[in-house]
Amino acid sequence: xxxxxxxxISDDVLLTRFAKGDAVAARTLTLRLTPRVLAxxxxxxxxxxxxxxxxxxxxxxxxxxxxxxRLGEAKVSTWLYRVVxxxxxxxxxxxxxxGLDTIAEPEDPGDGPADVLQRQSRARALQSALGRLPLRQxxxxxxxxxxxxxxxxxxxxxxxxxxxxxxxxxRGRKALSADLIGRRAELGFEDG
Amino acid sequence: MEAYFDAARxxxxxxxxxxxxxxxxxxxxxxxxxxxxxxxTTTRRPSxxxxxxxxxGWPAVAGLATATVAGVWIGATQPDAMTPYTSFLQQDAALxxxxxxxxxxxxxxxxTL
Numbered sequence: 001x002x003x004x005x006x007x008x009i010s011d012d013v014l015l016t017r018f019a020k021g022d023a024v025a026a027r028t029l030t031l032r033l034t035p036r037v038l039a040x041x042x043x044x045x046x047x048x049x050x051x052x053x054x055x056x057x058x059x060x061x062x063x064x065x066x067x068x069x070r071l072g073e074a075k076v077s078t079w080l081y082r083v084v085x086x087x088x089x090x091x092x093x094x095x096x097x098x099g100l101d102t103i104a105e106p107e108d109p110g111d112g113p114a115d116v117l118q119r120q121s122r123a124r125a126l127q128s129a130l131g132r133l134p135l136r137q138x139x140x141x142x143x144x145x146x147x148x149x150x151x152x153x154x155x156x157x158x159x160x161x162x163x164x165x166x167x168x169x170x171r172g173r174k175a176l177s178a179d180l181i182g183r184r185a186e187l188g189f190e191d192g
Numbered sequence: 193m194e195a196y197f198d199a200a201r202x203x204x205x206x207x208x209x210x211x212x213x214x215x216x217x218x219x220x221x222x223x224x225x226x227x228x229x230x231x232x233t234t235t236r237r238p239s240x241x242x243x244x245x246x247x248x249g250w251p252a253v254a255g256l257a258t259a260t261v262a263g264v265w266i267g268a269t270q271p272d273a274m275t276p277y278t279s280f281l282q283q284d285a286a287l288x289x290x291x292x293x294x295x296x297x298x299x300x301x302x303x304t305l
Contacts, residue, residue, distance in 0.1 A: 018219070031212070126196040
């Protein structure tokens with residue numbers, strides 16, 4: 001079956017097909033979920049190589065969970081984001097002695113049109129500022145503001161209440177804003 | 193902050209081809225492990241069925257079962273009707289020892305017995 005014919009099939013149905021040995025389901029889930037998982041891991045870790053390792057580990061856990069997966073009981077992406085989030089936090093806590101401020105700026109992507117460069121500069125600046133946020137605030141901001149998840153889903157991923165997520169988001173956004181205010185001119189915000 | 197978030201959302205890290213290959217390879221390895229135990233159970237049953245069919249199905253198996261039961265019964269109870277056929281097996285004398293009269297030979301002459 002062509003992959004595009006599976007685009008309407010939900011993740012959990014594909015996962016049960018995977019458990020029955022469907023190779024197309026394995027390929028579809030890999031193509032569909034790995035980019036999302038990597039994006040979240042990268043935003044939390046700020047390091048591409050580590051984010052790829054975490055993504056592979058999270059996807060492996062998903063494959064292993066497939067035989068016990070019950071249709072309609074949990075959302076695959078929420079489950080996966082929680083696994084990624086926990087794996088990233090474990091890594092960041094282990095790396096804590098070096099200090100979170102040491103998280104490197106992402107590589108310079110090279111030359112390009114001015115607006116693309118400016119957007120890339122802003123993205124890199126935000127990524128660095130995220131690296132300086134406390135872990136829980138970073139987790140909330142990445143899930144809500146960058147991954148675009150709803151607050152109840154973020155609460156489920158973080159295993160906390162919606163109110164706690166809202167509080168973390170408020171503090172996180174405020175801290176990010178304070179961190180980036182000194183770079184406004186450099187990042188093209190001199191007009192406003 | 194929204195301008196920063198917009199910029200970050202549009203600059204999503206893309207997975208490398210190597211990562212995709214690693215994830216897919218893990219998927220196939222896990223799938224192979226999930227399918228292998230099921231294969232064992234499904235191959236064992238057909239082999240029994242195949243043996244059953246090879247023997248000739250129910251009539252042949254019923255005949256085999258009757259013969260087995262009869263054999264056990266004969267061996268265990270030794271009915272009288274079987275004694276003439278089985279008692280010689282208990283004699284001490286060896287059956288190959290034959291006494292021949294003196295002078296007897298094994299010559300065979302034409303026309304005589």
